Amino acid sequence: xxxxxxxxxFLAEKLKMSVxxxxxxxxxxxxxxxxxxxxxxxxxxxxxxxxNKSAINLKERKSRIIGIILPNLLDYFxxxxxxxxxxxxxxxxxNVIISQSHDELEKEIQLADMLLKSRVDGxxxxxxxxxxxxxxxxxxxxxxxxxxYYTRNPSFNLSCHKVLGNTFQGCYQATKFLINRGHQKIxxxxxxxxxxxxxxxxxxxxxxxxxxxxPFQAELVAYTDFDKENTVSAIQNLFKDSENMPTALVAFKExxxxxxxxxxxxxxxxxxxxxxxxxxxxxxxxSYLDSPPxxxxxxxxxxxxxxxxxxxxxxxxxxxxxxDYQKIMxxxxxxxx
Amino acid sequence: xxxxxxxxxFLAEKLKMSVxxxxxxxxxxxxxxxxxxxxxxxxxxxxxxxxNKSAINLKERKSRIIGIILPNLLDYFxxxxxxxxxxxxxxxxxNVIISQSHDELEKEIQLADMLLKSRVDGxxxxxxxxxxxxxxxxxxxxxxxxxxYYTRNPSFNLSCHKVLGNTFQGCYQATKFLINRGHQKIxxxxxxxxxxxxxxxxxxxxxxxxxxxxPFQAELVAYTDFDKENTVSAIQNLFKDSENMPTALVAFKExxxxxxxxxxxxxxxxxxxxxxxxxxxxxxxxSYLDSPPxxxxxxxxxxxxxxxxxxxxxxxxxxxxxxDYQKIMxxxxxxxx
DNA sequence: TATAGCATTTCAAACGTTTGAAATAATTGA
DNA sequence: TCAATTATTTCAAACGTTTGAAATGCTATA
Numbered sequence: 244x245x246x247x248x249x250x251x252x253f254l255a256e257k258l259k260m261s262v263x264x265x266x267x268x269x270x271x272x273x274x275x276x277x278x279x280x281x282x283x284x285x286x287x288x289x290x291x292x293x294x295n296k297s298a299i300n301l302k303e304r305k306s307r308i309i310g311i312i313l314p315n316l317l318d319y320f321x322x323x324x325x326x327x328x329x330x331x332x333x334x335x336x337x338n339v340i341i342s343q344s345h346d347e348l349e350k351e352i353q354l355a356d357m358l359l360k361s362r363v364d365g366x367x368x369x370x371x372x373x374x375x376x377x378x379x380x381x382x383x384x385x386x387x388x389x390x391x392y393y394t395r396n397p398s399f400n401l402s403c404h405k406v407l408g409n410t411f412q413g414c415y416q417a418t419k420f421l422i423n424r425g426h427q428k429i430x431x432x433x434x435x436x437x438x439x440x441x442x443x444x445x446x447x448x449x450x451x452x453x454x455x456x457x458p459f460q461a462e463l464v465a466y467t468d469f470d471k472e473n474t475v476s477a478i479q480n481l482f483k484d485s486e487n488m489p490t491a492l493v494a495f496k497e498x499x500x501x502x503x504x505x506x507x508x509x510x511x512x513x514x515x516x517x518x519x520x521x522x523x524x525x526x527x528x529x530s531y532l533d534s535p536p537x538x539x540x541x542x543x544x545x546x547x548x549x550x551x552x553x554x555x556x557x558x559x560x561x562x563x564x565x566x567d568y569q570k571i572m573x574x575x576x577x578x579x580x
Numbered sequence: 581x582x583x584x585x586x587x588x589x590f591l592a593e594k595l596k597m598s599v600x601x602x603x604x605x606x607x608x609x610x611x612x613x614x615x616x617x618x619x620x621x622x623x624x625x626x627x628x629x630x631x632n633k634s635a636i637n638l639k640e641r642k643s644r645i646i647g648i649i650l651p652n653l654l655d656y657f658x659x660x661x662x663x664x665x666x667x668x669x670x671x672x673x674x675n676v677i678i679s680q681s682h683d684e685l686e687k688e689i690q691l692a693d694m695l696l697k698s699r700v701d702g703x704x705x706x707x708x709x710x711x712x713x714x715x716x717x718x719x720x721x722x723x724x725x726x727x728x729y730y731t732r733n734p735s736f737n738l739s740c741h742k743v744l745g746n747t748f749q750g751c752y753q754a755t756k757f758l759i760n761r762g763h764q765k766i767x768x769x770x771x772x773x774x775x776x777x778x779x780x781x782x783x784x785x786x787x788x789x790x791x792x793x794x795p796f797q798a799e800l801v802a803y804t805d806f807d808k809e810n811t812v813s814a815i816q817n818l819f820k821d822s823e824n825m826p827t828a829l830v831a832f833k834e835x836x837x838x839x840x841x842x843x844x845x846x847x848x849x850x851x852x853x854x855x856x857x858x859x860x861x862x863x864x865x866x867s868y869l870d871s872p873p874x875x876x877x878x879x880x881x882x883x884x885x886x887x888x889x890x891x892x893x894x895x896x897x898x899x900x901x902x903x904d905y906q907k908i909m910x911x912x913x914x915x916x917x
Numbered sequence: 918t919a920t921a922g923c924a925t926t927t928c929a930a931a932c933g934t935t936t937g938a939a940a941t942a943a944t945t946g947a
Numbered sequence: 948t949c950a951a952t953t954a955t956t957t958c959a960a961a962c963g964t965t966t967g968a969a970a971t972g973c974t975a976t977a
Contacts, residue, residue, distance in 0.1 A: 611956085637962095638964090
């Protein structure tokens with residue numbers, strides 16, 4: 244049953260015409276007679292002709308491969324974002340190579356080199372938390388291969404394409420929501436300072452306070468990274484002053500928020516039941532928590548991913564100039580549980 | 581800076597020799613003079629020559645693409661398994677197309693057709709919970725394209741390649757662990773009956789009981805699918821007889837176990853604190869639960885994925901005959917929390 | 918009836934590799 | 948010194964497409 248795949252040549256022989264006529268008919272060239280086109284297209288359909296991608300790619304000097312570098316697939320944001328990317332890429336005849344940097348710069352550099360060797364047509368990247376030098380990524384642009392930064396990006400650098408969640412707006416909404424519920428002492432637990440959006444979120448928090456006449460207190464702000472001990476000590480700091488305890492908390496990421504909640508519960512914080520929390524993520528595990536956050540900030544990762552691949556394909560096809568740097572924002576929603 | 585990629589032809593011109601000599605030197609042909617080889621290989625290295633995959637694939641009539649069909653990337657088992665697959669595939673020059681069936685047969689059929697059209701060199705698949713007819717997957721084998729079933733597979737069918745967790749052994753261990761802790765009334769909450777390993781796990785449970793002289797009671801067994809209401813009613817069933825309440829529970833999957841725990845807690849089950857649970861998965865969220873399972877069954881998804889791709893590559897390279905059906909088991913470990 | 922003009926089809930080269938056969942060069946033995 | 952042998956290199960076709968240029972066939976006009 245080992246049937247050889249149908250080629251243009253095979254169709255041409257069957258139809259007693261030349262390979263180029265068949266090719267042009269299938270690609271709807273205006274110089275080809277309408278009746279001929281119909282005959283060719285029907286035959287192609289009947290025999291389930293599928294053009295050989297390798298041949299086309301060779302001819303067009305493309306690989307039709309998109310590279311993705313992201314920190315970690317076990318993070319729901321990234322897993323979900325991949326979905327948006329793959330769907331759209333596939334629809335447009337592109338394949339995707341997903342690679343994980345494990346949030347390490349060195350690994351990220353390795354992966355970049357590997358993808359460059361694979362001759363990807365474009366790159367989508369969420370940088371590691373330690374990435375400050377970008378030469379391993381700049382080399383793509385230098386070779387005319389477009390790069391789109393998504394979510395995590397070099398915030399100081401305006402000369403690159405970016406797709407990101409409107410994390411300012413998300414944090415603003417969450418803070419405002421808590422203010423409207425009567426909270427005046429709202430703590431903010433930020434992420435690694437190296438990650439750009441940590442600051443956008445902080446600004447959303449600050450602005451919500453200001454716009455609603457809630458005084459800002461520096462003691463109510465702390466930072467952590469993805470490390471549990473760090474989170475615990477940050478929380479200890481936020482809650483150390485018994486006179487001035489926060490009654491609400493906005494955290495930069497849900498698993499970290501869960502660590503915080505767990506800690507507060509473990510020390511039998513006297514007013515634990517009154518504390519209201521919100522984190523970024525909207526992860527499905529919330530429903531299993533005994534003391535779930537009152538709301539979540541939904542970041543729409545699928546949409547972020549889809550916007551990134553859309554932009555990248557436009558750059559690949561030179562529908563947008565490589566130097567015409569774009570910045571796309573995807574709004575967040577507050578989901579009340 | 582738009583530099584054209586280095587080709588064999590370019591190297592040949594630089595070295596003043598023919599393209600075929602260069603090609604053969606790089607591929608270490610014995611007929612090529614050692615000194616020539618050295619010169620070519622050095623030049624190739626210095627100029628960062630990377631062979632054009634499309635050209636090789638065209639020549640070798642391969643796509644170097646592996647297709648994967650799985651139910652859902654948001655399931656930690658599958659996300660983790662992907663990691664094993666991608667790593668190994670990449671190392672061997674293969675790309676991977678990941679596609680999600682969302683546990684729907686119809687979507688699975690669509691994806692299979694899509695992947696067939698993409699001319700994948702091989703397929704790794706975890707079937708949907710409703711897949712009973714396999715014609716959409718059989719067509720691959722009929723065309724000489726190997727298929728490896730992983731985790732979820734047609735258990736009744738011996739004529740296919742399988743890689744799966746030793747879910748019998750995992751469940752046996754978990755049950756035995758609970759027996760050793762003094763439990764005599766251990767409930768078993770199984771998954772969808774259509775999924776093959778539901779029964780393997782059940783057998784592990786049964787055998788552990790038997791081997792340790794614990795009487796089997798049919799009332800202590802219930803089944804659910806991934807639906808929350810279903811789980812709740814299964815749990816209600818298991819705990820309905822106040823005379824004969826289980827004191828321990830083995831569940832086929834962790835998120836479902838979490839649903840069960842949540843329900844038992846919500847009804848203020850009198851002996852809730854004494855009930856000990858174990859589920860498959862070992863998901864990281866366990867640490868956030870107030871009443872976590874006492875242990876987890878680690879299924880080593882990365883290893884399952886890696887074994888699947890290893891087998892598939894052997895089949896693609898015909899190191900193993902297509903008809904020489906393999907079955908590979910990956911052991912589980914009990915992780916006590 | 919030749920010919921300009923158009924519609925349609927075909928030719929042929931190219932994309933970058935691989936590889937068996939053929940050609941060439943170097944070495945050996947008589 | 949010359950043929951035979953062996954080592955090494957090159958030729959040329961192939962993989963399946965695309966595409967500008969060239970060729971063909973046809974119609975209409977002078």
